[in-house]
Amino acid sequence: MSAATLLTRLYPPAVRERWGEDIGHEVSASGIRSWPDALAGAARLWLHPADWPETFTGQTRRVLTVALFALTAVTGLLLRSAEPSAAVTAGFRHPATSLWLVPLLFGIGLAAPLPPLSGEALRRVTAAAVRTLAAPATAVAAMCLTAWSGIAEHLTGLADAAMVLYYWLTLGFVAFRLCTLVAHIARTAALPTTRRLSTALLYVGTGLALAASQNLLAAVGTAPRPGPLSESLALGLLAATAISTGRDLRRTRA
Structure with missing residues (x-):
């Protein structure tokens, strides 16, 4: 499992379903320097469920x-x-x-x-x-x-x-x-x-x-x-x- 895939899985399910592919591509393209921002983004979204999209x-x-x-x-x-x-x-x-x-x-x-x-x-x-x-x-x-x-x-x-x-x-x-x-x-x-x-x-x-x-x-x-x-x-x-x-x-x- 790549680091980009692992980091993407840390995001809330609805966020992964809507933007997971884009997040993974961005982390892969930016490399290790984007890992702290990806982690912080996942944590921030978990604390703000009002910002989540809903697929159902x-x-x-x-x-x-x-x-x-x-x-x-x-x-x-x-x-x-x-x-x-x-x-x-x-x-x-x-x-x-x-x-x-x-x-x-x-x-x-x-x-x-x-x-x-x-x-x-x-x-x-x-x-x-x-x-x-x-x-x-x-x-x-x-x-x-x-x-x-x-x-x-x-x-x-x-x-x-x-x-x-x-x-x-x-x-x-x-x-x-x-x-x-x-x-x-x-x-x-x-x-x-x-x-x-x-x-x-x-x-x-x-x-x-x-x-x-x-x-x-x-x-x-x-x-x-x-x-x-x-x-x-x-x-x-x-x-x-x-x-x-x-x-x-x-x-x-x-």
């Missing part, structure tokens, strides 16, 4: 619905990869430090595509879920069986590294497949309205901003550590992305 009705809402769930999956992987912080918990026993989950979950609920309430539609969704999640469920089951057997505790060297790699690949695979399922459901489900979707993005961004703030405030007065600071920065960037996209989406209702 509801395309922008469908893409952003899947993107919102992908952003949530990235957040989950980020929090799992970082050193656990008492400032950002997720449990009923710690309501104050779990408060960031309230707007996040509310936003996810607002953005959820709703399949038609019919037996046939529900059967199709169930069949799609089984097909999409069977492989990741098998991978998770194998990982759990390995952990419960106690084998993982005795691994060293390359075997231990391979187990850690398998763990993270499995988590990434699960996240990818869940987003794939959302994309499949969104093809036939009732998508959220533009207003509802923009509100959902703002709520998700608010939850992530709250998590970043809680994590950052907990680090004040303690010895600076790269882990919590990096986690706060990443959560802040994800929050800014969601809030910026949600605000821009509202322009389509103007």
